[in-house]
Amino acid sequence: MKVAILGMGTVGSGVMEVIRMNRQEIERQIGASFSISHVLVRDKYKERGVELRGVTITDAIDEIHAADIDVVVEVMGGMASTRDMLLEFLEKGVHVISANKDMLAEHIDELAEAANRNGAMLMYEASVAGGIPIINGISQGLNANRIQEVMGILNGTTNYILTKMTGEGWDYEKALDAAKEKGYAEADPTNDVAGFDAQRKIVLLSRLAYNRKVDIGKVRAQGIDSVELKDIEAGRSAGLTMKLIGRSTFHDDRLSIEVAPVFLPDDHQLSTVSNEKNAVYISGNAVGETMFYGPGAGGRETASAVVSDLISCLRRMECVERNIVPAHEAVITEDASPKRFYVRFTVDEISAGEQLSQHGIDYELIERGEAAVIITSAIKPEKLRALVENNDSIYVTYKVEGD
């Protein structure tokens, strides 16, 4: 099976890298081998810092048409001309995987129709929320539900800016500059900060969730470019966190949909989604509330979604629907990585401290008194065991995970 990649920027390079890292696992799942045979670029002499041996690099789309490709992966961006290019592949029955939310938010219905007419697949997991498998979640995992609400943090750039304004007390300009420095915001950040990027994503999610065409021209989008620090701080004093939220609801065959900065209660799951992360809440009439959380951008992270589509696509071509039966028994060992441990002693902090320093364990004292409680610095489990063994003055220990 032959695959062509259109575009070799951040996501395209990520796709090459993920395939290189995980080819064995990927081909096991497909039950066959495949090759990236062609890559379409604008400048074929440009150095790209990605391994492309054995791949034909071309700036001529005709060369790809001539090569009898099975699947085209579009990660180059662009609007009308990209749509035309993909339509041409679909009309020939070539499967298309696209990460191009801008184009898809406008043209997905005609592309999907062309795909159906020609027995092709059109897949677009990477177009929404980067590496989070939310398209798959809606179309497969939650497909027993009537979806009633979709609500998400769908843009990493603005979430980074709001996180810094909220957590560090930076004003909008300073936070935007930091986002540019981190590579999260582009030189012209309009698409992100004006809410257009989130608008495209909530359109794509809503179309799928409610099975309705959604005219993006009718979807209100308000960005964060006029959000002032003083409002974020006033909200905080009332237990509210500001987030740029794309949200839609569907009741009685009526869709409500918009993108806007809104306040969420601090204990809301979306309030704790920080920096460039994304998260999507889905509410369905059987499952109730679910949430999917993960990286909203990044080359390798987005490539996770692109390659997942590629695996599904190639599996379907091969009609692979075998159940997974692991060939090998797992070899189970202890997790020996250093961790912090919570330790409650039956003795006071002086005796406890003596024992700990005898074992060379640094710690933080949590409770003094007759039953001292401490938390160790990160140590190997064997070091804790040496302390605990045959030690009557330790009552209980717990691991601290997730540092």
Next chain:
Amino acid sequence: MKVAILGMGTVGSGVMEVIRMNRQEIERQIGASFSISHVLVRDKYKERGVELRGVTITDAIDEIHAADIDVVVEVMGGMASTRDMLLEFLEKGVHVISANKDMLAEHIDELAEAANRNGAMLMYEASVAGGIPIINGISQGLNANRIQEVMGILNGTTNYILTKMTGEGWDYEKALDAAKEKGYAEADPTNDVAGFDAQRKIVLLSRLAYNRKVDIGKVRAQGIDSVELKDIEAGRSAGLTMKLIGRSTFHDDRLSIEVAPVFLPDDHQLSTVSNEKNAVYISGNAVGETMFYGPGAGGRETASAVVSDLISCLRRMECVERNIVPAHEAVITEDASPKRFYVRFTVDEISAGEQLSQHGIDYELIERGEAAVIITSAIKPEKLRALVENNDSIYVTYKVEGD
């Protein structure tokens, strides 16, 4: 296509209910109709409070074998005898969907082998984390990754108990009693509180994530039955929250896996998962960290996962791989449900208060002074608009979502 359901308890009833609620959407996705033709129960005369018209209710498995069933949905529980029953169906090429984690954690490999020998599907989304589509997430959405870590709150009963101990200061016995009263804990709560239930689930997830057989006999499980309130409180004072965590890591072909109460930093995403909810963290070498959150139990919630498997199974039988093209354009309207609003005035709290009471809007004052800030009680957007229109003394408003 004909489906039989084995068992008609909480989950079985949930399956009937979800199919009744959403049949139109379900059949649209399958592209064909299907019937629940048989239900296997122990006592066929028992009143079940679920609509079973047109369904043959039987206590004789032979009747189901004789009926030329395509898919069997097993939601009855049981160990060896259930395994034998399902093997017999699989050997005949009948597809099997099971929610039975106890049995699967022991027997899934032989069942999957039997399925593969006979061209049958074995699906088990509902066996782990209730309605959260985590099996699908691992096997489809994240299948471009080598998974490196799985870490989750996999048992709703113990999470409810720990939430109450942490948040309300209840001791273990009081929290357990409350869990029983709520229906989260059984009369004999051993399976949950001793960690066996979470152990089965981390075994099933790890097998799938790392493609290794996992011998459950080798997996350490520590429950919460000896957790004392004073440790939870000491942890809290150090910014740590106790959770019962099933966790596994896979590095250099070595699996580390266990269930234990551990402390997590308060700002960890799993720390905010409360009451009977479940959540699973997955870390992969392409995507980095992702999390799936949702209901871990409940009839209708778990049925969401069972019916999702049923849809996938029937779609594959029908070879339905059409791309979704919505037939209708969405009718977009404003979300008119009452919400709270944040309002910053350019006037002080006295003038602001006068305006608000003129419009009959209750509110909470957040900031006094020359630019008062208030949060309204839940009001319809039109009521806010009436306040804001042609009003120079309002500087900005934001919606409060997620209450």
